[in-house]
Amino acid sequence: MKPGWVVVENLVQDRLGHAAFGTFTALSAWTLIIASVSDLGTTQLMTKRVAANADFLPEYFPTLLPLKGWLMAGFLALMVGVGAVLGYQGHVLLLLALIGAGLLLTQYTLFLRGALQAHQRFNTDAVLSILEKALLLLLVLGLLPIGLTLNRYVGARSVAVLFTFVVLYGLVSRLYGRVRYRLRWDHARTLLRDSMPFALIALLYGLNERVDMGMLERLVSPQEASYYAGAYRWVDAVMMYLWTVLPLFFAKFALATHNREEQQELLWFGQRVVTVPLLFVCAFVLFRGEVLFWQFKHSSPEELGRMALCLKILFVNVLVHAFFAIYSTLLTSTSQERPVSWLVAGSIALNVGLNLVLLPRYGALAASVNTLLCALFVSIGYLWLVRKRAGVAIPWRVLGQLGLAFGLLCGVFFGLRLLVDQWLIEAVLAGFAFVGILFLTNIVSIAELQKVLKRS
Structure with a gap:
């Protein structure tokens, strides 16, 4: 669903135009920052507690449901108030309220899905996870023949969110019975106190990812x-690989907390698993990133060039994460959440400061460079913390081999562009060459492949 939605959202941006889509992007960014912390960590807390104790749900749900409702209302009012302070007025402020209400309802939906996850109903949860996007995709495609406007797009998103919420609420009620609301303040205080660390982490990561778009507008x-959003959309899609793979290593690192040798082996293995696929993607984007904007028929060559340059800068940021994100996973899995949170907070402060100085002059290009600089800042911090706190040796040799492989791959792309000058053929030939480079640099060996084949 994610790749399909990236393609559709490109089409939406092209049809709405950069001015309208930029406004939507900024409104979404501000609401996402606030919505990311709107439940104050209660969703993560509930999933964790219900999975550990089946009695938690019937005891605390009568308090959690009305508490979530009050939190939604309070944060919606906060969103509108923040929007007014930021200078939004009239119709735009109304759009912000609609987008905010939809996001808060989505947060409530995630909260209800937490009950399904905690009861191991993963198939049902998986279907519900794509229902909203699938419905929105159909609604957007249905609007294209009659004309897609910002108002209609926001309306379609609201309809998709509301429908998904009604379906999920009915399903949860059918599975677990109707819950009588009974707000007990002692339960509410306990829940909010225990969930606050989750809320802090959500706020930090929400700010770190979304503040650029809001400040740009x-x-x-x-x-x-809009230029920045068009480029960042591809970054977000590719980074899904990291967010899929890294949780697996999180669990492995946590299991080996008291075994440094095992953690060492996991890190050296995980470094290659996490980094290698992204090396190829980043090299392709650096040399042929402009082809990802093939749907933009209403943009000028200058606008397309600006988005492509932002994309290439942002994919250097992806490359940095490909090399160093696993160190954050190692740290958080070994009870180093606090220093990691301080690093992210420092990155946010650096990002906001650079944005205030550079955005007015350089616009979306400055936002892209600032994102890259902040990624370098936190990555250096991760390495320092792993060395000082985790007590695990950093695999410098593996990092050097991966860096050499990336350099050779870039050389291949450069040569193929001069000789072939057709992006699809270049990508296929570079893919074959990359396999050879991995063996040449000893990142992958014949002996390892033989072991894997024997196990399978």
Whole structure:
């Protein structure tokens, strides 16, 4: 669903135009920052507690449901108030309220899905996880023949969110029975106190990922926010690989907390698993990233060039994460959440400071460079913390081999562009060459492959 939605959202951006889509992007960014912390960590807390204790749900659900409702209302009012302070007025402020209400309802939906996850109903949860996007995709495709406007797009998103919520609420009620609301303040205080660490982490990561788009629209223009959003969309899609693979290593690292040798082996193995696929993707984007904007028929060559340059800068940021994100996973799995949170907070402060200085002059390009600089900042911090706190040796040799492989791959892409100059053929030939490079640099060996084949 994610790749399909990236393609559809490109089409939406092209049809709405950069000014309208930039406005939507900024409104979504501000609401996402607030919505990311709106449940104050209660969703993660509930999933964790219900999985460990089946009695938690019937005891605390009568308090959690109304508490979530009050939190939604309070944070919606906060969103509108923040929007007014930021200078939004009239119709735009109304759009912000609609987008915010939809996001808060989505948060409530995630909260209800937590009950399904905790009871191991993963198939049902998987279907519900794509229902909203699938419905929205159909609604957007249905709007294309009659004309897609910002108002209609926001309306379609609201309909998709509301329908998904009604379906899920009915399903949860059918599975677990109707819950009588009974707000007990002692339970509410306990829940909020225990969930606060989750809320802090959500706020930090929400700010870190979304503040650029909001600041671009406010400090520069909606068009610049749209250019950045068009590039960042591909970053978000590719980074899904990291967010899929890294949780697996999180569990492995946590299991080997008291075995440094095992953690060492996991790190050296995980370094290659996490980094290698992204090396190819990043090299392709650096040399042929402009082809990812084939759907933008209403943008000028200058606008397409600006988005492509932002994309290439942002994919250097992806490359940095490909090399060093696993060190954050190692740290958080070994009870080093606090220093990691301080690093992320420092990155946010650096990002906001750089944005205030550079955005008015350089726009979306400055936002892309600032994102890259902040990624370098936290990555250096991860390495330092792993060395000082985790007591695990950093695999410098493996990092050097991966860096050499990336350099050779870039050389292949450069040569193929001069000789072939057709992006699809270049990508296929570079893919075959990359396999050879992995063996040449000893990142992958014949002996390892033989062991894997024997096990399978």
